Amino acid sequence: MKITTSSIAFSLICLTLFTITLNSCKIKEKEKEKIETDVFSEADNIISSIKVLEFPDKTFNIVDFGAVADGETNNSAAIKKAIAACTEAGGGKVIIPSGKFLTGPIHLKSNVNLHLEEGAEVLFSKNSKDYLPVVHTSYEGQELMNYSPLIYAYKQNNIAVTGSGTFNGQAGTTNWWPWCGAERYGHLKDAPQQKDAHNLPRLWEMAENNTPVSERVFGEGHQLRPLFIQPFECENVLIQGVTFTNAPFWVIHPIKCNYVRVEGVTVNSHGPNNDGCDPEYSKNVHINKCVFNTGDDCIAIKSGRNNDGRRVNIPSENIVVENCDMKDGHGGVVMGSEISAGVRNVYVRNCKMNSPELDRAIRIKTNTLRGGFVENVYVKNIEVGQVKEAVLKINLFYAIYGPQEGNFMPVVKNIHLQDINVENGGKFGVLIKGRPQSFVKNVTLTNVHIKNAETDLSVENSEPIIFKNTTINGKSYENN
Template identity: 35%
Template sequence: MKKILFILCFIIGFQTAFAKNEGWINIVNAGGNNKGILCTEAIQKAIDKAAANGGGTIFFPAGNYLTGPLKLRSNICIYVDAGAVLKFSDNFDHYLPYVEMRYEGIMMKTFSPLFYAKDAENISIKGRGIIDGQGKAWWNEVYRIETAKGPIPETKYQKMWTEQNKGIEYEAYYKRTIDKHFFRPSFFQVLNCKNILIEGVTFQNSPFWTINPEFCDNITITGITIFNPHSPNTDGINPSSCKNVHISNCHISVGDDCITIKSGRDADGRKYGIATENVTITNCTMLSGHGGVVIGSEMSGGIKKITISNCVFDGTDRGIRLKSARGRGGVVEDIRVDNIVMNNIKENAIIMDLFYDKSSKEEPVSERTPVFRNIHISNLTGTKVKKAGTINGITEMPIQNISFSNINIQSEDGFTLNTADNVEFHDAKITTSMGAAFKIESSSNLILDNVATMKPLKNVPLIKLTDVSNTMITNNFPMFATDVFLEADGAKTKGIYLKNNVLNNVSTAVKAGANLDKKAIVE
């Protein structure tokens, strides 16, 4: 009797485990096909049906699928299984009518994103399959417009954009972009949504930015691959005006920035005034890209409380990059970067730049003034780097309260600071093939504690100061024969304190410039 009961229980359990799950809709059984024939209508109907029933999973088994843009709804999961390739049409007509979206930080009406949602919750895209944006047609259209010699006839899409975006506000520097009247769709853009999960899948060939939530809350992006090489503006992951964002275990190689944190552009961004905050980025690898992790340049709503850790950048143009300019406004603050390895960085390993618009002129401090402050970077190793780092503040708003701890970078050029206040270097080794390891100008309130180079250069100082004030240089011990430890110049240089330094291996401890006050250096 016990044996019979056991067999019955086993059969019931087996049947239950493999019973039809009413929450899953196999798209092949719902009017779609896996032969690469366009089936947008069937997929959208399946999404709408599941949403009407309270939610569900749209399942794409192995095979090839072709679709136009899809509108996601609350409580919907798109599951692309291993062996499945979901391709998006490259027919621009399929992305009409225009919808409200945010393009490079400005709200406008243009082509529908490939995945689009507004005012929804509990959205997910999962699986081990591939989602292909077939972006080449979009890229080629941009190239055609941008490389035209002289005026060319406007397409119907450009005329539609002009008609539907009358009165749009923008700064003069952005006119060149606006004048194109052609704005590609993001791969995934959802507006004012919450509880978003993207996991496991591969996104490739995005027409424009890839993962781009806007005004969203509670976003998790984990274990995905993004592959958009040799393509224009195909950023990887761009949360904008979002809060509570978790990015982990991702592998990214793209035609622009790998991960970028944003919050709107200029007056339009300040109008909404929604910061991106509470963001964690960890355990990611970045290969091709203009920047590994970037903040800005659209940061007019503010960006705060960001942590970046345990990441590898191998071959990106830059590593950690913060960029903005006069006119943007917004505050970037409370940033922590830790445990980072960089290799083959083509420009700066670290850059914080308020001169992204190089033509900008000094102006009174106002809502248009960008602010970078409270940024701390530690435990960073860089090899084969073009330039160790750059900090460029603006006269009316120096970059403030920055620290670097346990930094080891091998680079062609060293670290340059200009117009910064309250900056500290602790246990920082910058080994260069040209120029001073630390070159600091027009800055104040600095600490250089145990800084070094592993290969001193002939007649080149370890530290070079120009118009610098209130600076402590302490606990330094050049281990290798060094011609010049410190070179200082500038009429504004004063209050440079040298304490607890062992300079036995140094030929010239202080090299004074012609404009240096004799009392500027205190030993």
């Protein structure tokens, strides 16, 4: 065999190219490992960006402004006076002491910390007229003028609701809940309800036609329930330690807010649409050490419904959920279905999810009327005792209130689950329904172990799931 100079040169070139390729692969693998290692450091950065709120060392006890703790006297005026006095003094703490205090809606102002002492219970009026005049609020992802939320702050800065007491919305089968239209919540046949033509259909039409929010007037004569606590377009918000129960509708709803901390809160409310915490059009949100036992999603991250979401066009982003306990609910941590402006950068870690009435652990729901996107969702260190339907469900065909088909193709990508143990996985370990025109992309399961699921996987219109050290029903799933 004759060896020529040209053949030696060719061999050297091939060896060099092989070495470069090998080194490039090693670099990419190291970069991938670094990304996987460092991704939750970004969650830590988000948490650090949310400053600890400070308030002047001044206190304003509502009893000093005429409040009576008999559970019957309406203390709206006394609480309003205490908040006004606190505001005029430059801020401080408005104290609700031990006892039962009946009130209408509470409107917070900048630099006010509304504090419930141990044994305090705030009972909200059952009379819908007490929640008038209407205010700028929202209903299922669409803005409108409606009944005031029970606790409301509009365009305020540095506000807090703290303490160890209870806010009792007093909603039930005789007030607020029947308006949802379900018999089990007290609705009577032929009684008015939210799906009547003068309610939700009218709001949907107004939103699609870009009717100014100031002209979308509902309230009295309509059956759209108020939110429980809604900071609207606020910055630097703290909700800490308190308990919410018997909510008319969604419970904690920061909308168009920046720098929000929800910590040590208990939501124990099983009414219709009683979502626990729904950040919407909001960013830099930390939900920590909370307990959710709800009639709907425990946490649902949202960004507007249909045309209204596209009009506002503010994605919800940079949201960290950790150390929480999810019990009853339609989902543990959910994105959607009001999601038209998109959701990105969601971090979930160190949570427990367990209940025979918990439908899913992680859920993403949208359709071609909602559109929107969900990207960069990282879930780590989750203990799941029991779910009914699926550990992970991604559904791009979500439907409610009839057909939900339109011209806005949703995009879902970069969904990562790691270090998750599931004792009873429900009907499906993983359930994904993408669309032929929009495959779900880049779903990874690393160190995920699911037991007792009726079906391991049901996956349609999705890129292949990337598995690493994952088992479902004892079967090993591993990409080679």
